[in-house]
Amino acid sequence: xxxxxxxxxxxxxxxxxxxxxxxxxxxxxxxxxxxxxxxxxxxxxxxxxxxxxxxxxxxxxxxxxxxxxxxxxxxxxxxxxxxxxxxxxxxxxxxxxxxxxxxxxxxxxxxxxxxxxxxxxxxxxxxxxxxxxxxxxxxxxxxxxxxxxxxxxxxxxxxxxxxxxxxxxxxxxxxxxxxxxxxxxxxxxxxxxxxxxxxxxxxxxxxxxxxxxxxxx
Numbered sequence: 001x002x003x004x005x006x007x008x009x010x011x012x013x014x015x016x017x018x019x020x021x022x023x024x025x026x027x028x029x030x031x032x033x034x035x036x037x038x039x040x041x042x043x044x045x046x047x048x049x050x051x052x053x054x055x056x057x058x059x060x061x062x063x064x065x066x067x068x069x070x071x072x073x074x075x076x077x078x079x080x081x082x083x084x085x086x087x088x089x090x091x092x093x094x095x096x097x098x099x100x101x102x103x104x105x106x107x108x109x110x111x112x113x114x115x116x117x118x119x120x121x122x123x124x125x126x127x128x129x130x131x132x133x134x135x136x137x138x139x140x141x142x143x144x145x146x147x148x149x150x151x152x153x154x155x156x157x158x159x160x161x162x163x164x165x166x167x168x169x170x171x172x173x174x175x176x177x178x179x180x181x182x183x184x185x186x187x188x189x190x191x192x193x194x195x196x197x198x199x200x201x202x203x204x205x206x207x208x209x210x211x212x213x214x215x216x217x
Contacts, residue, residue: 015099022083022096051079062203063210070209073113077106078202081160085194088168089187098165100157107153110205114152118212126212152208156201163197 012020033048041049055075059067081097088095096102118126130145131138167190 014094015096015102018087018094019084019096019102021093022080022087026079026083055079058202059206062206066213067206067210070113070206073109074202074206077110077205078198081106081201082194082198085164085198086191088164089171089190089194095164095168097160098168100161103157103161104153106201107156110156110208111149111153114208114212115149117209121213152204156204160197160201163193167193 029044029048032042033045036042036045052075055078056068056071059071059074063070084095084097084102086095087093088098115126130142130149171186171190
């Protein structure tokens with residue numbers, strides 16, 4: 001903890017430092033869950049298998065079996081966002097997702113992946129969706145479609161950032177005003193919000209990518 005504080009104060013912005021911390025934590029969890037995979041599964045491995053199976057079921061239900069190739073991306077985003085959200089509840093730590101730079105970076109990844117997939121699946125025909133059903137509507141539809149697609153990463157990033165940062169502010173104020181039992185229900189609500197925001201980000205990401213694969217409909 002002191003090392004993190006030293007790095008924060010002297011070298012690295014706090015959101016980058018805690019983002020690296022979350023990545024290191026998830027890498028450690030991955031190692032612990034798979035180190036005895038061929039011998040006897042540990043309790044931790046069983047827990048991680050349940051989590052991964054739940055994410056796989058969510059992905060399959062939302063995108064179908066074709067969407068399973070995007071499981072590494074969606075599962076990584078889900079685990080990273082949830083861990084980052086919950087990290088802010090630990091005294092002395094901050095949520096990387098309470099910084100707009102972190103949420104924007106993830107939203108940009110989803111944005112580019114959406115259109116890369118669309119072009120890969122449909123080729124040049126994917127561009128026609130921006131031009132409307134008939135050619136004479138192109139001057140009207142093109143700006144509308146561009147704004148609509150550009151608003152997606154903005155919506156993803158600002159929604160996640162706003163909910164997590166707002167929750168931290170509320171909890172901090174309540175701890176200052178009433179430092180004993182009253183903030184506890186707020187902490188439970190904050191955990192619930194962290195779960196919901198993770199689910200929302202994942203579902204929207206899957207819907208955007210899935211929609212790009214089905215533009216010909």
